[in-house]
Amino acid sequence: MGVKDLNAYQVLKEEDLKGIKAKGCLLRHKKSGARILLVENDDDNKVFSIGFRTPPQDSTGVPHIMEHSVLCGSRNFPAKDPFVELVKGSLNTFLNAMTYPDKTVYPVASCNDKDFQNLMHVYMDAVLYPNIYKHEEIFRQEGWSYQLDSVKDKLKYNGVVYNEMKGAFSSPEGVLDRV
Numbered sequence: 001m002g003v004k005d006l007n008a009y010q011v012l013k014e015e016d017l018k019g020i021k022a023k024g025c026l027l028r029h030k031k032s033g034a035r036i037l038l039v040e041n042d043d044d045n046k047v048f049s050i051g052f053r054t055p056p057q058d059s060t061g062v063p064h065i066m067e068h069s070v071l072c073g074s075r076n077f078p079a080k081d082p083f084v085e086l087v088k089g090s091l092n093t094f095l096n097a098m099t100y101p102d103k104t105v106y107p108v109a110s111c112n113d114k115d116f117q118n119l120m121h122v123y124m125d126a127v128l129y130p131n132i133y134k135h136e137e138i139f140r141q142e143g144w145s146y147q148l149d150s151v152k153d154k155l156k157y158n159g160v161v162y163n164e165m166k167g168a169f170s171s172p173e174g175v176l177d178r179v
């Protein structure tokens with residue numbers, strides 16, 4: 001069976017990618033309009049990534065907080081932190097999620113076929129059926145929050161995403177990049 005037999009998809013373009021000794025194929029999922037890029041070569045390491053356009057409306061960090069929030073349990077994987085479970089129990093060669101200034105991507109990779117299928121299943125379930133719809137507190141927990149250790153202290157900001165951004169905005173490479 002070839003890609004042309006996949007009825008749910010329309011083949012937009014096929015191309016020999018000589019530079020990386022691969023065959024590329026661009027598909028369109030008819031129902032959702034999603035574009036799928038297939039790159040086929042003889043590398044044992046299989047990679048899957050799903051990405052979304054997430055242009056920000058303001059500087060509150062919502063796309064990055066959403067990236068973290070969708071990895072806090074989903075319809076078929078209600079674990080509180082499926083991402084951590086995958087890191088511990090999978091044969092992955094890469095597993096992460098990244099928010100860029102205009103997009104969010106969720107890449108996984110593995111040399112083991114069964115593991116690869118499982119990683120794709122967990123990630124697709126996370127991004128398409130996240131528990132955040134049922135539990136709004138997931139978003140609040142991943143977003144920035146106030147912290148007060150004692151009544152005499154000043155109110156401080158805290159939160160995983162907040163702390164990551166403090167790191168990103170203070171790294172010399174990051175600062176240079178934005179100049």
Ligand SMILES: [Zn+2]
Nearest residue numbers: 064068161164
């Ligand atoms: Zn992050």
